[in-house]
Structures are given as structure tokens and as C-alpha cells.
Amino acid sequence: MKDRHKAFANLLVRRRWMLYLSLSVLLAVVVCGIFAPYLAPHDPSFVDFSHKLESPSWDYPLGTDQLGRCLFSRLLYGTRVSLGLALLIVVACLLSGLLIGCLSGYSGGWIDHAVMRVCDAVLAFPSLILAISLIAVWGAGWKQMAIALVIVQTVYYARFVRGLVINLKQQTYVTAARVCGTNPVRILMRHIVPNMLPPLLVVVTLEIGWVIMDISALSFIGLGIQAPTAEWGAMINEGKSFIRSHPRLMIAPGAMIFVMVALLNLVSDAFGENKGFGSPLRRKSKST
Amino acid sequence: MSLLIADEITKTYSATGWFRKQTPEGKGVREISFTLEEGSCLGILGESGAGKSTLGRIVLGLLPPDSGTLTFRGIDLYRSGRSERKQWRRDIQVVFQDSYSAMNPRMTVQDIVAEPLRNYERKSSKEERSAVAELLELVGLGADDMTKRPKQMSGGQLQRVNIARAIALKPKLIVLDEPVSSMDMIIQKQILDHLKELKEKIGTAYLFISHDISAVQYFADRVAILDRGTLEVRESFDPFT
Numbered sequence: 001m002k003d004r005h006k007a008f009a010n011l012l013v014r015r016r017w018m019l020y021l022s023l024s025v026l027l028a029v030v031v032c033g034i035f036a037p038y039l040a041p042h043d044p045s046f047v048d049f050s051h052k053l054e055s056p057s058w059d060y061p062l063g064t065d066q067l068g069r070c071l072f073s074r075l076l077y078g079t080r081v082s083l084g085l086a087l088l089i090v091v092a093c094l095l096s097g098l099l100i101g102c103l104s105g106y107s108g109g110w111i112d113h114a115v116m117r118v119c120d121a122v123l124a125f126p127s128l129i130l131a132i133s134l135i136a137v138w139g140a141g142w143k144q145m146a147i148a149l150v151i152v153q154t155v156y157y158a159r160f161v162r163g164l165v166i167n168l169k170q171q172t173y174v175t176a177a178r179v180c181g182t183n184p185v186r187i188l189m190r191h192i193v194p195n196m197l198p199p200l201l202v203v204v205t206l207e208i209g210w211v212i213m214d215i216s217a218l219s220f221i222g223l224g225i226q227a228p229t230a231e232w233g234a235m236i237n238e239g240k241s242f243i244r245s246h247p248r249l250m251i252a253p254g255a256m257i258f259v260m261v262a263l264l265n266l267v268s269d270a271f272g273e274n275k276g277f278g279s280p281l282r283r284k285s286k287s288t
Numbered sequence: 289m290s291l292l293i294a295d296e297i298t299k300t301y302s303a304t305g306w307f308r309k310q311t312p313e314g315k316g317v318r319e320i321s322f323t324l325e326e327g328s329c330l331g332i333l334g335e336s337g338a339g340k341s342t343l344g345r346i347v348l349g350l351l352p353p354d355s356g357t358l359t360f361r362g363i364d365l366y367r368s369g370r371s372e373r374k375q376w377r378r379d380i381q382v383v384f385q386d387s388y389s390a391m392n393p394r395m396t397v398q399d400i401v402a403e404p405l406r407n408y409e410r411k412s413s414k415e416e417r418s419a420v421a422e423l424l425e426l427v428g429l430g431a432d433d434m435t436k437r438p439k440q441m442s443g444g445q446l447q448r449v450n451i452a453r454a455i456a457l458k459p460k461l462i463v464l465d466e467p468v469s470s471m472d473m474i475i476q477k478q479i480l481d482h483l484k485e486l487k488e489k490i491g492t493a494y495l496f497i498s499h500d501i502s503a504v505q506y507f508a509d510r511v512a513i514l515d516r517g518t519l520e521v522r523e524s525f526d527p528f529t
Contacts, residue, residue: 172389179348179382180404180453181374191392 019270022263029260033079042070044077044230053246065235065249066242074230075256081231083260085146086211090204092150097157102188104158105165115158122155128214135223145224149214153207160203164196171195202272209264216257232257289362291460291493292324292347297356299342300517317342319356320519322512326460329487329494331508333501338514340497344465347495348382349373361460378408381454385466387446391438397424397449398434404456423452426489428482444475451479455486464496468503480507 032039041061048068056063062071104115122130134148168174169192177187216233218224225231227238232253239249300316317339324330334340345351346358349365358365360380363372381404384390391400401420405411411419421431427448438446447467454462464483468476480503487494498504504511512521 172384172386173392175350176382176384176390176450176453177392177403178350179377179380180457181377181407182403183407186407190395194394195392 016270018266022266022270026260026263026267029079030083032076033083036073036076036080040070040073040076042073044069044073045228046070053242056248062252063246063248065239071249071252074235075232075252077230078232078235078253078256081142081225081229082212082215082233082257085142085215086208089146089149089153089211089215090208092146093153093157093207094200094204096150096154097161098193100154100158101161102165102193105162106169106184106188106192108166112162116162119155119159122152123159127152127156128217131214131218132221132223135218140223140226142225142229145215145218149211149218153211156207157203161196161200164199165192168192168195198271202268205264205268205271209261209268212257212260212264290323291326291361292495293357293359294320294322294347295357295359296321297343297346297353297358299346299351299353316517317346317514317519318517320514320517322519322521324461324493324495327487327491327493328510329496329508331504331511332495332497332514332519333499333504333511334497334514335499339517340499340514341465343514343519344382344463344495344497347461347463348380349377378457379460380463381457381459381461382463382465383447383450383454383467385469387443387450387470388438390450391446393438395437396434397429397436397438397441400438400449401452401456404453408457419456420452423456424449426455426486427452428478444471444479447471447479448482451483451486455490455492458490459492461493461495464494464498466498467496469498469500476503477506483507 041059046069048064050068051060051064052066052068054060054064054068060070060072062075065071065074100115104112131145131148131152134151135144138144138148165188171191174187174191177191182190212232215224215231216236219231219233220237222234222237225234227234235253236250239246239253242249297320298316298318300318320343322330332340332343342351346353352366357367360376363376365376368376398417398420401423402416405416405419417434420434424431424433429445429448429452433441433445433449438449441449451467467483468479471479483494484507486492494508496504496508510521512519
């Protein structure tokens with residue numbers, strides 16, 4: 001019995017440790033992205049044919065690409081694009097998802113039915129394919145890509161939020177608030193939304209990783225970020241012609257994507273397992 | 289005129305889905321009639337599943353009955369306009385059985401008790417603080433409890449906070465839905481005595497819903513027995529008949 005307790009405690013400690021490590025690496029990457037102009041040894045789009053396809057050296061930490069641009073600087077600047085855009089998209093999705101989900105879940109009835117049927121229709125398509133077809137209509141570019149991804153992703157958020165709202169709506173304190181005359185908007189703002197932040201945080205961290213992948217995927221096939229801008233997916237695309245001779249052109253941005261997505265998954269996992277978050281939803285399931 | 293008149297109220301829960309089986313009869317309430325005078329207390333006694341909480345929700349204006357009318361101070365609760373509703377919503381308050389889940393765990397006691405005040409009265413933060421302190425004092429808590437959160441309080445204290453919230457607007461009627469069932473005898477008596485005292489002070493009527501015969505006998509002026517959805521009002525109550 002005692003051993004089992006010890007093992008459990010160890011697991012918790014290890015989890016915490018992992019969470020802090022993941023978070024600090026993520027933070028470090030974000031900081032590097034923010035301070036890219038100061039950290040980058042070269043201009044990321046400065047073309048210099050005399051140095052093309054050079055191997056890593058003191059001057060070029062990760063070498064240069066086929067146009068003689070510094071790969072390391074391009075990765076740094078790519079962080080800005082990939083992470084910044086992913087964050088922007090997730091925040092936009094979260095806001096619209098919250099709005100739609102709260103409206104649908106709290107009002108119930110035919111509004112709920114109508115909104116959910118529209119969501120079903122969007123969910124019937126694979127999300128990336130739908131995003132591609134929207135971009136095909138609007139034309140390639142980062143703005144179009146962002147809007148398309150927001151539209152496609154919002155549906156998932158709306159569904160998730162709706163479920164949480166319906167669950168929280170049953171809580172006695174919501175009934176008590178109704179009895180003492182609190183209007184629906186206030187109930188949502190004061191009683192429902194604050195209590196669903198913990199599970200939302202888990203989803204959001206996970207989702208940032210997914211969106212990074214989506215951005216990279218769309219940029220890789222040339223629908224997202226356009227050529228001169230440094231972005232991980234687009235860099236993989238440019239490097240693919242040199243996969244045999246200079247694989248590092250693909251491996252470096254690929255590794256960045258992999259590491260970021262993996263870290264975000266780990267963080268999301270740790271959030272999900274953390275009991276100290278005080279979600280009424282989770283507490284209920286734990287006690288039974 | 290009576291404060292609250294319930295006339296032949298019926299509410300049954302029949303499943304209306306396409307593929308759902310018909311639920312057996314017996315849930316809900318059938319043709320319930322009673323009256324409640326201003327400043328008095330009607331005890332509703334019933335075993336679990338008898339429809340006590342359904343009745344409570346109907347009286348609170350949260351659950352429209354299938355048929356029958358509920359008249360509160362001359363206003364039909366479920367056929368009232370916007371302005372009328374605003375008035376009776378203020379005059380009917382509630383204390384639930386589960387004191388912990390009746391409060392948002394993220395809010396402080398001050399926020400919880402002040403919520404009804406914020407909905408109906410414009411008060412400066414200073415006035416609000418003193419109003420909350422006064423209410424807490426009325427239910428036997430101290431002003432220093434204001435900054436606490438529900439997790440930091442005991443069941444008895446939490447129920448006092450619930451009562452403070454219910455009386456904040458000086459309502460005409462408070463529905464007490466098993467307010468002391470989850471507490472030990474000493475705390476039960478303390479809280480019931482407090483409620484009695486409040487009745488004298490602010491002239492509120494109570495609808496006291498409970499399964500506890502002795503508590504009802506101790507607390508209520510009149511008793512009605514709810515058995516499998518039908519209600520029988522008794523002027524005098526002897527538990528052994």
C-alpha cells in the first residue's frame with residue numbers, strides 16, 4: 001500500500017517536472033521569436049549566392065539554403081509567423097466558439113437545434129479539406145488561410161463549449177442565480193464561463209499545436225504563407241528538392257514543428273491531469 | 289387575500305421523444321391545491337420521489353406546470369408580463385438543500401450575498417459592504433466571513449450564507465427546499481430558530497419542504513402531506529395518525 005502511494009506521488013512529481021520543463025522550453029521559443037531581430041545572425045531574406053547550400057559553421061549555425069539565406073535566422077523568424085498566427089487563430093476561434101456555444105447551449109430549443117445542424121454540416125467535411133476549398137475560392141495568402149482555419153475550427157469550439165454550458169446550466173448555483181434575478185448574460189459571464197475555463201485551457205493548448213500543423217501543411221502545399229516569408233511549412237516545401245543532397249533544409253523546420261506540437265501536447269496533458277484546477281465538471285467525475 | 293394560491297396544479301414528466309419509452313406514472317405532481325397566508329409557514333411533508341422538489345420549482349417560477357394556476361399576490365405567475373415578472377421574481381426566493389452546490393465556488397461570500405442586491409438595487413461598494421455585513425449578522429455570521437470562499441466554510445455556515453442571500457431583497461415568500469436535511473440536530477435547530485426569528489423580523493412567508501416530520505412539526509404553522517404527487521392539507525397535524 002505504502003509503495004503504491006509512493007509510486008503515485010513520484011508520478012505526480014514527475015508530471016509536474018515535465019510540465020515545467022515543457023512550459024519553459026515553450027516560453028524560450030516564444031521569447032526567441034519575439035526577439036528574433038536581435039538574436040538572428042543574418043537577415044532571413046538576404047540572398048547571397050556566394051554562400052549557397054553551405055554546411056553549418058560559426059557564421060551560419062545551421063548552414064544556408066539554396067539561395068544562400070541563413071537557415072537559423074529563417075527558423076527564428078519562422079517562429080514569429082507560425083506561433084503568432086496559430087495563437088491569433090486559436091484566440092479568434094475561442095471567442096467565436098464561446099459566443100456561439102453559449103448562445104446555443106444556454107438558450108436551448110430551436111436556436112440550439114439550428115446552430116447544431118449548421119455545425120454538423122461543417123463537421124461532415126474533413127477540416128483541412130474544407131479549409132483548402134475555402135482558400136481555393138478566395139485565393140492563396142495568409143489572411144485567407146487564417147479566416148478559413150477560423151471558420152473550420154470554430155465549429156469544434158462551439159460544440160465543446162455548448163456541452164460545457166449545458167452541463168453547468170444544471171448546477172444549483174445557476175438556478176439560485178436565476179431565482180435572485182440575475183439576467184442570462186450575467187449568468188453566463190459570472191457563473192458559467194469562469195467555471196469552464198479549466199477544461200477549455202486543456203483544449204486550447206492542444207489546439208495551438210494542431211493549428212501550427214495546419215498552417216505548416218497549408219503553407220507546404222503553397223496555399224498559406226507565400227514564398228519570401230520564412231515559415232516552417234513553407235521552408236520544408238522549399239527544401240524538398242534538396243532532400244537527398246541537403247536534408248537539413250527539411251529536417252530543421254520539421255524538427256521545430258515536431259518539438260512545438262509535442263510540447264504543446266505534453267502541456268495540455270499535464271493540465272488535463274492536474275486536479276488542482278477546481279473544475280466542477282472534473283471534480284464530479286473524480287468523486288464517483 | 290392569500291399570498292400564494294395554488295389551484296389544481298399538475299406537472300407530469302412524460303417522455304416525448306420518438307424512440308423513448310413512456311415513463312411510468314407517479315413522477316411529478318397531480319392536481320395540487322393549497323393556499324399560503326402572508327407571514328405564515330406551510331410545511332410540505334413527503335418521502336423522496338413524492339414530487340417535493342417539483343412543487344418547489346413550480347412555486348419558484350422555474351418550471352411551468354402542465355395545467356392549473358399559481359397566483360402570487362393576485363398575479364398569475366406563468367401568465368405574467370415582463371414588469372410583473374420582475375416584481376414577483378424579486379419577492380420569491382429560495383434556499384436549497386445542498387448548500388455547497390448552491391454557490392459558485394469561485395465567488396466570495398460577499399459576492400454571493402450581494403448578487404441579488406446588485407440585480408435590483410444600485411448601491412455604492414461601501415453601501416453594499418455594509419448591507420452584506422448586516423445580512424450576515426442577521427443569520428449569525430461575522431463580517432469577517434465576507435472574504436471567504438465556499439470551500440473554506442462548514443455546511444451550517446454555508447446554509448447561513450444561502451439564507452442571507454435569500455433574505456437580501458426582503459422577499460414575501462421563501463421556498464425552503466429541505467434546508468436543514470444534511471445537518472446534524474444541533475445545527476438544524478439553530479438554523480430553524482434563526483429562520484423563525486427572521487420570519488418575525490421581516491414578515492416573510494415560508495414554504496418549508498421536508499421529509500423530516502419532527503422538523504416540520506417544530507417549524508410549520510400548517511402541514512400538507514405530499515404522497516405520490518397528490519397533496520393533502522391538514523390544519524392540525526399528529527404524526528401518528
